[in-house]
Amino acid sequence: MTPDRLDNIFSALADPTRRAILARLALGTTSVTELAEPFRMSGPAVSKHLKVLERAGLIIRGREAQWRPCSLDAAPLKEVRDWLEHYRRFWETSFDRLEEYLQEVQTNGDSDGTDQR
Template sequence: MTDDQLSATFASLADPTRRAILARLALGEATVNELAEPFDMSLPAISRHLKVLEGAGLISRSRTAQWRPCRLEAGPLRDVANWVEHYRRFWDASFDRMADYLKELQAPKGDPDDRKN
């Protein structure tokens, strides 16, 4: 995966309408009309969203007679998940260190006389 592909995927995911379309396609194939139903926008506007998703490789469209179903292509999402995983490990390690530090701060202190020795 190239950085440009990752950028295209993130740009596509930046829009809530496109994320909702992907969520619907995760349930199975759908036509443009079916995808447009929950939105208060024109079919050409939905088609523009679909072109962005298709350009990023997140969906594909096939042709069966006059029916053009859209389907989710999860490969780019897997690539994003792999990219984010690196940073998740970083944050997990940071939170583990912070938890250890907080435990150290909350540990009961010994008798002040014990600390003199």
């Protein structure tokens, strides 16, 4: 609903480290240290990435002794899916005609540029 939610979600996803963290969490809940292990990166750096993911609602953090286990929460991805849905027809049907149209616009010079369906 709020536009900022998508901002947060997309920008959280715009980093390969964070996407890798999500991929790891898809295998199951785990600790920060274990999440950090595959990366050549300090602990605090990973901690910051987790904060970004948490702000986007993509992870949930528990508390278990001195560990803060992280779990995937894919609910925000549903919003992304819904947003994407608006554009599905563009990559499905009209792509070839779009290409044609651009070809025409680039060579020809008399349209008013408002083609669509």
